[in-house]
Structures are given as C-alpha cells and as structure tokens.
Amino acid sequence: MATDTAIHTQEFQVNMGPQHPSTHGVFRMVLTMDGERVVDCEPHVGFLHRSMEKMAENRLYIQFLPMADRIDYLSSLFCSVAHCQAVEQLMEIEVPPRAKYLRTMFMELNRIASHCIFFGVFALDLGAVTPFLYGFRERELTMDLLEMTTGQRITFNYPRFGGVAADLPDSFFAVAEKFLKVFPGRITDYERILNENEIFLARTKGVGVVDGARAINYGWSGPNLRASGVNFDLRQNMPYEAYGELGYEAVVLSNGDCYDRYLVRILEMRASHALIKKCLEGLPDGPIVKEKVSKFPKVPAGEVYARVESPRGDYGLYLVSDGTNKPYRYKLRTPSFNNLSMIREMLPGVYLADVVPIFGSLDVILPDVDR
Amino acid sequence: MRVFRAIGRLVKGTWWLFVGMVTTTKHFLRRAITIQYPKERFEQWPRFRGRVAMVAGDDGGHKCTACAQCIRVCPAACITLERHKEGGVKGFVVDGYVIDIGLCIYCGLCVEVCNFDALAMVPEYEMSVYDKAELVYDIPKLLSRQLEPEFKK
Structure with a gap:
C-alpha cells in the first residue's frame, strides 16, 4: 500500500532569552524552527545598553576610568587600560617600565579569570556542572591577587594616566608564587575532564565551523579568530605595554569549530601563566606612575585609536579630543559585538541543541555587546 | 571494520x-x-575598598577642609558638602558632609585626590539596610569606623 510517509511539518518560532540561562546575560534570539532544525535566527541585542559612549563624553577623563571597568566586567582591566592608553597617546606620556609590567601582569591575570569563567560556563551550558565549580575556584585565586593589589575583585580601577594606582603589596609575592605553582596542574585537570570526553566531543567537534576568510569578513578577533586558523594577536602583531619586551607567540588552531574555540582558550591560559611568570621575574624597579601628570588632565586636541587584546578579542577605542577636559567623541569597538554578528549566519541548519554550544563558544558578554 | x-x-x-x-x-x-557565609567570613585584604570613611584627626573630629576635590572627581556624584566662609578663619568651614552610599561605586578616587588624608576606604562590605535613608552617611556615621588606611596613594 503506497502511502505518503513524509511528515509534513510547520515552521514555528521559539523565543530564546532574554532570560534564558545560557544566553549569558540578556540576549534574545527568535529562532524559526523546522522540527529540530533552525531555519532562521533573529538576534535582539540592546537590553543592557547603558550609553557608555555618551557617559564618557559627559565626564572628565578620570571620572570615566572606573566606568570603563563596567563595559566588560569579566575583563574590566582591559577597558580601563585602553582608556588610559588613548589619553597617554594624546598627551604624549611615556609610562614608566614598572607600570608597564604591572599592567601587563594584571591584564594576563584578568585574562585567566575571564577564560576560567568561559571554561566553566561553556561546560555548564553543555550540561557538565563540575567544570563550572573548578573554573570559579581558580578564578578566585586570580581575584585574590588582584584584590590585594588593586582593592577590588571585579572593577579594579587600577591604571592611571601615566602609570598605575598602587604598587604590589609585600604579601603579593608569596601568594603569586603559590598561584603560579598550583595553576598548571589545575589546567591539566580541566583538560582531563573535558578535552577527550566523549559527550563533550560529540557536542562540539565539527559544530559551528567558521573558516578564516569568513571570520575576517565579519570582523572577528581574539580566540575565536585564532581558532579559525588566522594568526593574529595584538600582543604578537602590535605589541603594547610590556608585550614587546616579553615576547609572545599567539596560540592558533585551524578547525574553527566549537571545540577549537574552547581549546584555544585553554591553551591561552597556559600562555598567560607563562607571561605572568616572565613578568614577575623581569619586574623592573622604579616609579609606578609618571611624575607631574594631573589627575584632571586637559587632553590636547586630536584623534587617537587605542587597542588592546582583551580575552574576547580586539578592544578598540577611538577618542577625539577638542582640547578640553572631557572627550569630544568616544567610540568603542567592542569585540563581543563583532563576534556575535555572525550568529544569524551560523545558526540556520543546525539542531536546536547545537545553538547553545555555538553561542557559548563565542564567549560574548552582553554588556560588551550593548555597552 | x-x-x-x-x-x-x-x-x-x-x-x-x-x-x-x-x-x-x-x-x-x-x-x-567554600565557606558557610553568615557563620564564617573571609578575611579581607587590607587594601579592600569597602566603603568610604572619614579619618579622625587627633581631636577625634574629621580632617576635611571643604576643598571639594572629592566632589569634583566623584563619577557618581554621591558626595554633598555644605560650607561657608567665616571672617578670621582661613578657608572654609564645613557645615555638613554627606555621602550617599547607595550611589557610591566604590572606585576610591575621592580618597586618592584628597590632599588632607581626610578620607579612607575601609574593608566593610555588609551595608544592607531596610530603609534607603539609612544609606546616606553623614559625618558622625562616616567617622564611626576607623582603620589604618593601607591603600596608600
């Protein structure tokens, strides 16, 4: 008996977010589904918009410094360092070497903290709870080091125009040594739990593949770009602060799937660990802040583009000054926004269950997208 | 195979x-x-920026000279100062100094710009109250907690 065995389906829409736990903040995706397959995805951003750029234009340069920490709160030091770099470039201030090393070291610590969160949250999205706790445990160690120097755990407000706010306390070195000793073993634990886990591999290998050319076209940067086989890292290609003296070789993988995006970050944690070690060994003596830099500077008129390699990618800041004590234009180029921009092209054709690993592997942070 | x-x-x-x-x-x-929070507590690092406090001078009073640098730098505009000029006294006389802890973002810039070491960040972090009005700290309340300021400029 000949029957029509094909099941006729109807497309339907699923709202993912803005309160979905795996959207890492408030992000809404309207997924058009055909059964289990995604047909179309309509991303909605802007729930966390705080008009950071306008806030910067209405405040003194120093007043925006603690605010810059809140643009990307998981890697807040990078935003404030970029802010300081822009002002220093316009004022032509040379930062003392010790301050450069301190900034570099704490940026790397902050990178480890951010990647630890990625490790935990990405695994949690895939249903593994243990890595989440491990990631947060190691993040606590880096937070301790940052807290004892800067005074805060998340919003550090550490760099200043022409240097940094505070020198290392005496108790720092013992705690840092303990951290440096313990941390490689902890990364090995991470790798043992997830790297070869069959369930993890099945859900991430070959999922959400992006090749290098497409990644560049969409303005991807950071670990996501390097997972697609593009050898570009600002620390290596355009060294700033102390990276030039320390030397850094970017971690590059080639497959461009979710698994490689995960693995790049794990390998970067090891690289950061080595950098921190080098920083502590080669820490020069001297002042931590350039003398005679006003707390309320009048920045000479001009335009400048400062960029740092944040854990999410290329964090850029375009600053136009008209010679007063407030910025005339403050344009942010945040990596998360560009990394997220491809989500509409990546999702059609994948299963609903793959949406979460693809979105999670991009490691976007919503305040950074909306800013 | x-x-x-x-x-x-x-x-x-x-x-x-x-x-x-x-x-x-x-x-x-x-x-x-992990620790069981209300029963056990972390010991804060000495530099921890909890809340702003006023440093007591030798006479037990505050050291503020009403120069208003902290108000100038505060990104959240949470400090209010009342002052007046008086004949025979150099500078200003402080009438009132109020910090709204509910607005404060704990950046520590006010402590950094203070030229007279009148302010300090103390490692206090449990400031929850039932009434918002209690979050407005005046001079006696700001002086109530004294600690050696470790967060040197």
Whole structure:
C-alpha cells in the first residue's frame, strides 16, 4: 500500500532569552524552527545598553576610568587600560617600565579569570556542572591577587594616566608564587575532564565551523579568530605595554569549530601563566606612575585609536579630543559585538541543541555587546 | 571494520570517562574551599575598598577642609558638602558632609585626590539596610569606623 510517509511539518518560532540561562546575560534570539532544525535566527541585542559612549563624553577623563571597568566586567582591566592608553597617546606620556609590567601582569591575570569563567560556563551550558565549580575556584585565586593589589575583585580601577594606582603589596609575592605553582596542574585537570570526553566531543567537534576568510569578513578577533586558523594577536602583531619586551607567540588552531574555540582558550591560559611568570621575574624597579601628570588632565586636541587584546578579542577605542577636559567623541569597538554578528549566519541548519554550544563558544558578554 | 572502529571509540570514551572520574574523585577527597557565609567570613585584604570613611584627626573630629576635590572627581556624584566662609578663619568651614552610599561605586578616587588624608576606604562590605535613608552617611556615621588606611596613594 503506497502511502505518503513524509511528515509534513510547520515552521514555528521559539523565543530564546532574554532570560534564558545560557544566553549569558540578556540576549534574545527568535529562532524559526523546522522540527529540530533552525531555519532562521533573529538576534535582539540592546537590553543592557547603558550609553557608555555618551557617559564618557559627559565626564572628565578620570571620572570615566572606573566606568570603563563596567563595559566588560569579566575583563574590566582591559577597558580601563585602553582608556588610559588613548589619553597617554594624546598627551604624549611615556609610562614608566614598572607600570608597564604591572599592567601587563594584571591584564594576563584578568585574562585567566575571564577564560576560567568561559571554561566553566561553556561546560555548564553543555550540561557538565563540575567544570563550572573548578573554573570559579581558580578564578578566585586570580581575584585574590588582584584584590590585594588593586582593592577590588571585579572593577579594579587600577591604571592611571601615566602609570598605575598602587604598587604590589609585600604579601603579593608569596601568594603569586603559590598561584603560579598550583595553576598548571589545575589546567591539566580541566583538560582531563573535558578535552577527550566523549559527550563533550560529540557536542562540539565539527559544530559551528567558521573558516578564516569568513571570520575576517565579519570582523572577528581574539580566540575565536585564532581558532579559525588566522594568526593574529595584538600582543604578537602590535605589541603594547610590556608585550614587546616579553615576547609572545599567539596560540592558533585551524578547525574553527566549537571545540577549537574552547581549546584555544585553554591553551591561552597556559600562555598567560607563562607571561605572568616572565613578568614577575623581569619586574623592573622604579616609579609606578609618571611624575607631574594631573589627575584632571586637559587632553590636547586630536584623534587617537587605542587597542588592546582583551580575552574576547580586539578592544578598540577611538577618542577625539577638542582640547578640553572631557572627550569630544568616544567610540568603542567592542569585540563581543563583532563576534556575535555572525550568529544569524551560523545558526540556520543546525539542531536546536547545537545553538547553545555555538553561542557559548563565542564567549560574548552582553554588556560588551550593548555597552 | 566499522565494528572495530566502534569498539575503539567505546574503549577510548570509557577510558577518558574514567580519567575524568579519577580527577573529580581526587578533588572530592580534598578539603572544601567554600565557606558557610553568615557563620564564617573571609578575611579581607587590607587594601579592600569597602566603603568610604572619614579619618579622625587627633581631636577625634574629621580632617576635611571643604576643598571639594572629592566632589569634583566623584563619577557618581554621591558626595554633598555644605560650607561657608567665616571672617578670621582661613578657608572654609564645613557645615555638613554627606555621602550617599547607595550611589557610591566604590572606585576610591575621592580618597586618592584628597590632599588632607581626610578620607579612607575601609574593608566593610555588609551595608544592607531596610530603609534607603539609612544609606546616606553623614559625618558622625562616616567617622564611626576607623582603620589604618593601607591603600596608600
């Protein structure tokens, strides 16, 4: 008996977010589904918009410094360092070497903290709870080091125009040594739990593949770009602060799937660990802040583009000054926004269950997208 | 051939599951790093920026000279100062100095710009209250907690 065995389906829409736990903040995706397959995805951003750029234009340069920490709160030091770099470039201030090393070291610590969160949250999205706790445990160690120097755990407000706010306390070195000793073993634990886990591999290998050319076209940067086989890292290609003296070789993988995006970050944690070690060994003596830099500077008129390699990618800041004590234009180029921009092209054709690993592997942070 | 590959995958998958279990078991046998919060507390590092406090001078009073640098730098505009000029006295006389802790973002810039060491960040973090009005700290309340300021400029 000949029957029509094909099941006729109807497309339907699923709202993912803005309160979905795996959207890492408030992000809404309207997924058009055909059964289990995604047909179309309509991303909605802007729930966390705080008009950071306008806030910067209405405040003194120093007043925006603690605010810059809140643009990307998981890697807040990078935003404030970029802010300081822009002002220093316009004022032509040379930062003392010790301050450069301190900034570099704490940026790397902050990178480890951010990647630890990625490790935990990405695994949690895939249903593994243990890595989440491990990631947060190691993040606590880096937070301790940052807290004892800067005074805060998340919003550090550490760099200043022409240097940094505070020198290392005496108790720092013992705690840092303990951290440096313990941390490689902890990364090995991470790798043992997830790297070869069959369930993890099945859900991430070959999922959400992006090749290098497409990644560049969409303005991807950071670990996501390097997972697609593009050898570009600002620390290596355009060294700033102390990276030039320390030397850094970017971690590059080639497959461009979710698994490689995960693995790049794990390998970067090891690289950061080595950098921190080098920083502590080669820490020069001297002042931590350039003398005679006003707390309320009048920045000479001009335009400048400062960029740092944040854990999410290329964090850029375009600053136009008209010679007063407030910025005339403050344009942010945040990596998360560009990394997220491809989500509409990546999702059609994948299963609903793959949406979460693809979105999670991009490691976007919503305040950074909306800013 | 497919059978062998399937068996190989099964063995490999089981092996890495076993490795993962060994790792988690090792951690399971370690001492817990979490603490039971209201009963136990972390000891804060001396530089921890809790809330703003006024540093008491030798006479037990505040050291503020009403220069208003902290008001100039405060990004959240949470400080209010009342002052007036008086004949025979150099500078200003402080009538009132109020910090709205509910607005404060704990950046510590006011402490940094203060030229007279009148302000300090104290490692106090449990400031929840039932009434918002209690978050407005005046001079006696700002002087109530004294600690050696470790967060040197």
